Amino acid sequence: MSELETQKDSRLNTKRTTIKLLSVVVGMFAFGFALVPLYDAICEVTGLNGKTDGQYVVDQVERIDENRIVKIQFLTSNNANMSWDFRPETRSLEVQPGKLNATSFFVRNPANSTITAQAIPSVTPFRAAQYLHKTECFCFGQQELASGESLDMPLRFIVDADLPKDIDTLTLSYTLYDITERVNGSLAKN
């Protein structure tokens, strides 16, 4: 009798432990996916990976540091299979921290078809990324150009006056992606 009971007991234990472990497995599978938003949040907070914030709203009068000049360089590159001409209006600007600046980027679609593009920004040094505020940027949205069409795309930005003192040069780099297929694909699905 007691032997039967122990057998039943051990079976119950087996079941209990198995269920617990299975829930760990399910939890870790979910955690793998939770890493995606977690990573984005960490990138946003720390500027990790040179990721810049979204659109910046000037909600107070910016302190302008008139005694300081920061150089900002602009780089453009195309991702694989992207055929557009893509270049900055100017290679670099010297700006005062806190002041609103404007520049633009030229694009032209030399291909025979309409192409939709998405520009992805990145700032180096990475720890400067959170000090570069963009009030207007073509990278906030997609850009569609018909064959042969060209455009000057605007960028307005403020370099934060709190930018660490040892940083005197920033590089803002844009990579242009061809997302025509992605956009058309999602349209077709809708």
Place this chain on the structure above:
Amino acid sequence: MSAVIEENHHDDHHHGPAKGIMRWVYTTNHKDIGTLYLWLSFSMFLLGGSFALIIRAELFQPGLQIVEPEFFNQLITLHGLVMVFGAVMPAFVGLANWLVPMMIGAPDMALPRMNNYSFWILPFAFTMLSSTLFMEGGAPNFGWTFYAPLSTDYGPPSTTYFIFAVHLMGISSIMGSINVIVTILNLRAPGMTLMQMPLFVWTWLITAYLLIAVMPVLAGVVTMMLMDIHFGTAFFNAGGGGDPVLFQHVFWFFGHPEVYIMILPAFGVVSAIIPTFARKRLFGYSSMVYATASIAFLSFIVWAHHMFTVGIPLSGELYFMYATMLIAIPTGVKVFNWVATMWQGSMTFETPMLFAIAFVILFTIGGLSGLMLAIAPADFQYHDTYFVVAHFHYVLVPGSVFSIMAAVYYWLPKWTGNMYDEALGKTHFWLSFIGINVLFFPQHFVGLAGMPRRIPDYALQFADYNMVSSIGAFLFGFSQIFFLFIVIKTIRGGKKATDQVWEGAHGLEWTIPSPAPYHTFSTPPADLREAHG
């Protein structure tokens, strides 16, 4: 109800296995399944090894001689995947199946039917993976780490087969490790405390926890790839708002614990063998347990040391550098304990002991080059060179693989009832030992001199060392055919083994007859004094 009892009654007196091939398909016996795992592992070892030999043949001389670069890329990918998921991991699961129940005095694994499933998934997974070689566009060619977007945007169509194969391997590992944990926690002989368990059982318990924690993350990352490839998501595509670096974080969150999944059971094997042939108890048993647990914990918080060069902030580099170096402390505890166990022991050098001592020395060399790679600024020089290849092969081949061979020689007499031929075993050891060092030691030098990994051609100044390395590879590779011969010879016959087999062996598995009967510990052992080795 009575029919069930009668059937149980019948089972108790039916000691032998079923006859014919279906025995292996339907078996739920832990010894049968352990054997199946070990044979699968060995065949995958030969398959992955033959990929490696084609790679080394191509690298014998500079220039392209034997294979096209595209095929070379497929070879390095499949070599890595087959060796990690096909050779090393199933070998340890096989050892766990054979040994864990015998070491804790349990009649079988706790979930025998699931045990059968978890094995039989694997042949399908590896058939699917290997079949990609014959598909249009070829096999996956992006390395075993399958970094996106190389694997998502630029991979061959067979990538989808690769993803499903990885899913199957993951499911198998998860089922296997749940089984191990449930067995260890619930089926120990009455009265056996956790701290009385042999170290092999401890290391496997911790490994199994690592597996159920990270295999789901691997499943997640390949699922994200699948969605990026086929369902228009953009987890890893910057153009759609994703991030390729995210792939590396998620992958290495799995990948670094995976490294310890492949070495912790090896620590357990060596901790069983060294005391036997030193004829002393294991030095510092409890510190070994705590060291294993610390290594497992640390393995979760050091993953980005694989990604120093992707551009992480300075504070991140510093954190991951120091955290990685911290692992040297518990690992050092282990190495010192093994050495202290041998200290003033009356040592003999049978084949398992030779492999175990070689493990301690060569694994330590691999650990030291790991410390060099952990130095973030130095890693910018070493990254993606043959120095990395030398490092992880030193910890995996004379580390994990040597421990598996040591385990096979050590427990083979218990499994088969026959002693292996000691002279042949020692010959196999020395051929392997010389082969492996000739193979991997020169790769440190070409790596430091800047030879990149995963490239089918190289600059002329690396020619001599590569030739030496290739000669070592062929020596090591063909010695394993010899190993196969020794094992088959032992299964077929040989000097009969005693129950204890080795004079200095302690542990419950040595209290049962040799060969181990088909069913053991149907009644739990009463005397647990022998339990922890």
